Amino acid sequence: GKKENQEESKEKGAFTIGVIPAQTEGEMKGALEKLQDVLSEKLDREVKITSYPDYNGVVEAMNYKKIDMAYYGPLTYVIAHESSRAEAIVTQLIKGEPFYYSYLITHKDSPLKSVDDLVKNSKNVKFAFGDPSSTSGSLIPGIELKDQGVYKSESDNKFKSVQFTGSHDATALAVQNKQVDAGAIDSAIFDKLVEEGTIDGKQFKTIWKSEKLFQYPWAVSKGTDKETVKSLQDAFLGIKDKEILNAFGATGFTKAENKDYESIRSAADKEGLLKE
Amino acid sequence: MISLENVSVYYKSSERPALKDISLSFQKGDFVCVLGKSGAGKSTFIRSLNGLQPVSTGSVLWNGRAISTLSEREVREIRRETGMIFQHFNLIPRLSVYQNIMTGFFGYKSTAASLLGLFSAEEKRKAGEMIEAVELNVEHSRKVEHLSGGQKQRVAIARALVQDPEVFLGDEPVASLDPGTADRIFQILKKNHSARNLLTIINVHDVLLAKKYASRLIALKEGKVVFDGPPNSLTDEDYEMIYRG
Amino acid sequence: MISLENVSVYYKSSERPALKDISLSFQKGDFVCVLGKSGAGKSTFIRSLNGLQPVSTGSVLWNGRAISTLSEREVREIRRETGMIFQHFNLIPRLSVYQNIMTGFFGYKSTAASLLGLFSAEEKRKAGEMIEAVELNVEHSRKVEHLSGGQKQRVAIARALVQDPEVFLGDEPVASLDPGTADRIFQILKKNHSARNLLTIINVHDVLLAKKYASRLIALKEGKVVFDGPPNSLTDEDYEMIYRG
Amino acid sequence: MIWFKKSHYIIIMLLAGLVAGSMYLTGFDFTKFQDFRNMADFISKWFPMNTENLPFLLEESLITISIAFLGSLFGLLIGLPLSFLAARNTSRFHTIYFGTRTALSFLRSVPEFVFGLVLLTALGLGPFPAVLAIILHNIGVLGKLVSELIESAEKGPVEAMVAVGSKRWSANIIAILPQIWPNVLSQFFYRFEVAVRTSLVLGLIGGGGIGQQLFIHFKTFQYQLVSVDVLLIMLMVILIDFSGGIIRKKVI
Amino acid sequence: MIWFKKSHYIIIMLLAGLVAGSMYLTGFDFTKFQDFRNMADFISKWFPMNTENLPFLLEESLITISIAFLGSLFGLLIGLPLSFLAARNTSRFHTIYFGTRTALSFLRSVPEFVFGLVLLTALGLGPFPAVLAIILHNIGVLGKLVSELIESAEKGPVEAMVAVGSKRWSANIIAILPQIWPNVLSQFFYRFEVAVRTSLVLGLIGGGGIGQQLFIHFKTFQYQLVSVDVLLIMLMVILIDFSGGIIRKKVI
Ligand SMILES: Nc1ncnc2c1ncn2[C@@H]1O[C@H](COP(=O)(O)OP(=O)(O)OP(=O)(O)O)[C@@H](O)[C@H]1O
Ligand SMILES: Nc1ncnc2c1ncn2[C@@H]1O[C@H](COP(=O)(O)OP(=O)(O)OP(=O)(O)O)[C@@H](O)[C@H]1O
Numbered sequence A: 001g002k003k004e005n006q007e008e009s010k011e012k013g014a015f016t017i018g019v020i021p022a023q024t025e026g027e028m029k030g031a032l033e034k035l036q037d038v039l040s041e042k043l044d045r046e047v048k049i050t051s052y053p054d055y056n057g058v059v060e061a062m063n064y065k066k067i068d069m070a071y072y073g074p075l076t077y078v079i080a081h082e083s084s085r086a087e088a089i090v091t092q093l094i095k096g097e098p099f100y101y102s103y104l105i106t107h108k109d110s111p112l113k114s115v116d117d118l119v120k121n122s123k124n125v126k127f128a129f130g131d132p133s134s135t136s137g138s139l140i141p142g143i144e145l146k147d148q149g150v151y152k153s154e155s156d157n158k159f160k161s162v163q164f165t166g167s168h169d170a171t172a173l174a175v176q177n178k179q180v181d182a183g184a185i186d187s188a189i190f191d192k193l194v195e196e197g198t199i200d201g202k203q204f205k206t207i208w209k210s211e212k213l214f215q216y217p218w219a220v221s222k223g224t225d226k227e228t229v230k231s232l233q234d235a236f237l238g239i240k241d242k243e244i245l246n247a248f249g250a251t252g253f254t255k256a257e258n259k260d261y262e263s264i265r266s267a268a269d270k271e272g273l274l275k276e
Numbered sequence B, C: 001m002i003s004l005e006n007v008s009v010y011y012k013s014s015e016r017p018a019l020k021d022i023s024l025s026f027q028k029g030d031f032v033c034v035l036g037k038s039g040a041g042k043s044t045f046i047r048s049l050n051g052l053q054p055v056s057t058g059s060v061l062w063n064g065r066a067i068s069t070l071s072e073r074e075v076r077e078i079r080r081e082t083g084m085i086f087q088h089f090n091l092i093p094r095l096s097v098y099q100n101i102m103t104g105f106f107g108y109k110s111t112a113a114s115l116l117g118l119f120s121a122e123e124k125r126k127a128g129e130m131i132e133a134v135e136l137n138v139e140h141s142r143k144v145e146h147l148s149g150g151q152k153q154r155v156a157i158a159r160a161l162v163q164d165p166e167v168f169l170g171d172e173p174v175a176s177l178d179p180g181t182a183d184r185i186f187q188i189l190k191k192n193h194s195a196r197n198l199l200t201i202i203n204v205h206d207v208l209l210a211k212k213y214a215s216r217l218i219a220l221k222e223g224k225v226v227f228d229g230p231p232n233s234l235t236d237e238d239y240e241m242i243y244r245g
Numbered sequence D, E: 001m002i003w004f005k006k007s008h009y010i011i012i013m014l015l016a017g018l019v020a021g022s023m024y025l026t027g028f029d030f031t032k033f034q035d036f037r038n039m040a041d042f043i044s045k046w047f048p049m050n051t052e053n054l055p056f057l058l059e060e061s062l063i064t065i066s067i068a069f070l071g072s073l074f075g076l077l078i079g080l081p082l083s084f085l086a087a088r089n090t091s092r093f094h095t096i097y098f099g100t101r102t103a104l105s106f107l108r109s110v111p112e113f114v115f116g117l118v119l120l121t122a123l124g125l126g127p128f129p130a131v132l133a134i135i136l137h138n139i140g141v142l143g144k145l146v147s148e149l150i151e152s153a154e155k156g157p158v159e160a161m162v163a164v165g166s167k168r169w170s171a172n173i174i175a176i177l178p179q180i181w182p183n184v185l186s187q188f189f190y191r192f193e194v195a196v197r198t199s200l201v202l203g204l205i206g207g208g209g210i211g212q213q214l215f216i217h218f219k220t221f222q223y224q225l226v227s228v229d230v231l232l233i234m235l236m237v238i239l240i241d242f243s244g245g246i247i248r249k250k251v252i
């Protein structure tokens, strides 16, 4: 094995990066190896990229300096920044833009045509969030529904039922199969699922679209020196390799900084996710 | 009724045979006592009679049919007609005195009736009678672990007696009993035996008891039959030969 | 050496006392046989002597000191000087004949030496000798489950003998043995006894054996001492009284 | 060399070799334990507990305990009879013995969450598929564990029943069950405990109960709620453990 | 009414009540089984398996099996002595008995992934914290299960050792261990199996091995890889089961 030696390699100076394959489909091993080579060369330092299934371990590891950089979801990043001063340095561009949205979707046959309908008929609506740690699948739509006065928590709401499907993909399928009446989803992933044919785009209606959300950031741990940050940013911005880009569903990378996530931070704060 | 033809028994973890080329036959009405030194093969012998111990060579015949060729059902029929008392009692732990004795009826019952504990009044009466007969004056609900050695043995005897067997096999059934109780148990066995013209075969160390009750004595030594005859034909030399160190 | 003062034993799951107000005392050199019907309290009696069975009232004194007041260490010292044979042998399953016998040395060894199996040449010689003495001619490495009843009993006897005890307690140590072997075992016990002036107390059902070897006979009935005296003072009426149904 | 044979030394050497190899592969190294402070710091984040939603979480705990109870009880009811078929000394034909063993082994080898996933698609989200997943898994586990208890039960009593001429099944059941009963109970309560913990994994895929809450809180880093969930789980496990102990004492 | 007492009926009524209540709470309802097609459809997504990365996955499996092996072996080595302290019949003082029981119960009640999380803050990501988490948990489980085997062992042999004047510990060990050994082995192999499955949960927080891969593949909907991971896990479990069976047969 090789990843188990991460700790040792860190002492020897390797730069360790954790990646959570959050919005990608398909094996990204090859792409990550390429990325690893690119970064190694640019940093002139051994780089180790490992993928992890979920954020929690990676956030905690970065918190305690067991890992140097990670690819986070926006909400996770905000939480990580709050607890350990992780700093966003790069994000991805999708179709040239560093933004995406949260959608509320329903089946095309559904009588629900707007958020107002949803609110009015909430007693008869089975609603689905995605992963609880997802920005667009849970946090942002949750706040919207809260503002509309129909949702406080999973246990306290005006819907017929509320569930977390665990992923955007599952939410889309649940709506398409009419297992739920409405669901919240990441716009970029929704588009991608349609493109890939996993779901049939014609079966859906989008009844709500959030404000712009800044894309998934790459964040370094607190105290990473300016020079390293600079070379990392340069390295990412210089990436044109299709295989690497595709692995993240991106068309390119761009610089990012902490304040780009201000809106998400205030949303998270409002939700009480940041109180220490 | 039962006969052995050239029976030998070899155990896996032992080099010498436990029984060696034994040919014998037993009739209804025989009251046989089997003598022999410790390790001579008595237990192996008695266990091979109802097929609990499969024989290595030769065969054990019941009414002319080798036990090894019988169907499972036929073997079961033979066994339920055969009461057996084990040297180590083989009581069922954690069950009570009464429950242990009631298992003696299992040969005649369906699985369901056995497991649901459906016993007729007659069977219960019978069990009570046998508990009396073997002088077990302990609480019927006491677990068998909480009995004295001889009381355990008497539970095992009662379990075999409730079967109303045609053939009675005993592996030192009175070894843990005092001479008084031992004698009274033999009296019961003998009475049973005579009243219903059974075949009784009992391993016993107490030669006096054997001589008193047996109609035929057999002695084993190192897996072979070294004596076979009526009690009064057992001479002091025979005795000496059987038990010599 | 050992004395009992008003000892009674009550078992939880039994209404009647197993021993009732017993006062006795035993000296070095006594060879005592304890008689009694099954269930009379013999096993309870012998087990209470070395404290395996705690007494309900009264006390058991060793050299004047009540066993219940001794420290664990002192009790252990008493016990290692005391060889004991159990009615149900209490051999350790899955261990071999030889291993079972070697556990007899545990009283004199540290935990580490015991568990690592560090035995001196002298101890091994002794074990071999005892195996001979009790006429165990089976493979030493055979597991004790694969022995005949009497062979198991002899393993238990050998385990007690290797202890070189000062006091010898036997709970029907020859019940599973043929008369020849039983007698020879008693000869060994007696020889040991006389050579080293031990105290020997043995429960036994075989009255002839008891009369032949004992210097003192005790009989229990329903938990009480009903006879105490030299063998030749045991009358036929006594016998009748002890074993009556 | 009374207890140890040469073969024992060979086994010990072999084990040592395997241990060394495994240690290498897993990066086993106690010198890594530099950062005890980290651990303390991390744990401090879990406190004070956030007990705002306690009533709801208690309700969810009740669901979890129901899932676990049904999952282990039905698992036992189905697994116990199978275990007699899967024990060498009670199974009649080699094919049945082997077949049952293989089936149990299969059930055991499928992770609960795979059962859960598959059942979820047919039954929808919620505790019901979780119950079924746990039942299926427990049949495999209890079937095997009990069959091994059966195999190491004393043979004497069974022999006695055989000698009585009893039907095979009455003999096996009546002679073996009383012997192994305390250990069967101990396994049952142990599996009951485990089922509570299994609800965590199943919670991850929408199996309901406190496990699902725990994952929601966990994924949003609400450790002060996670600690409440974990505490509830621990209390449930300890409660089951404790009542199991009492019940077992009664039968031993 | 030979086997059943009145109290048994009361227990059965009680159980039935609990079952009914639990069924209600978990929405137990077999009529929900309408969508078998869903299940078939879902399962069909898992095939054909994607075996491209098999060598890598095999390597990860090896890590998993190492984690599981160390976790259960060390768990046994530490848990076995503790189990003697936690058994009523071998523990000397009530306080020690009670204390050990409580400690074991505590270890058992903490979900493995909590141990994993806490440890990874000091040790970093990777298999090492997973091993330690499994060891800690297994101490609790094996300590308890073995202590219950000890409690239901036959008392005679211990009594014999006590009568010999043996030291308490030699008596307990030499008289009880040979009795319970086959069942201890059976528990060990069972825990070994379980540890392989536990690596799944630990994989979720970066515990390495095939569990981590499985969760990555699962979260990225690569079901054709998930099926390979699950298959590997199943094979490992069956392999352990099988070799356990062989070894156990030797000692019984
Ligand atoms: N564990 C126990 N629990 C309850 N009662 C018991 C227990 N052990 C023995 N008894 C009862 O105590 C009395 C004396 O038992 P003990 O074993 O001392 O008799 P014994 O003289 O050795 O009999 P035997 O010759 O049959 O071995 C008996 O009535 C028996 O039923
Ligand atoms: N399971 C077994 N495995 C191996 N050898 C055995 C087994 N059982 C008995 N033996 C051996 O077979 C021989 C005959 O044993 P058996 O039990 O028939 O003797 P026995 O005459 O009943 O002796 P006892 O009077 O001591 O009960 C003995 O030498 C014994 O060691």
Ligand SMILES: [Mg+2]
Pocket (backbone or CB within 6 Å): B042, B043, B044, B087, B171, C148, C149, C150
């Ligand atoms: Mg015999």
Ligand SMILES: [Mg+2]
Pocket (backbone or CB within 6 Å): B148, B149, B150, C042, C043, C044, C087, C171
């Ligand atoms: Mg007795």
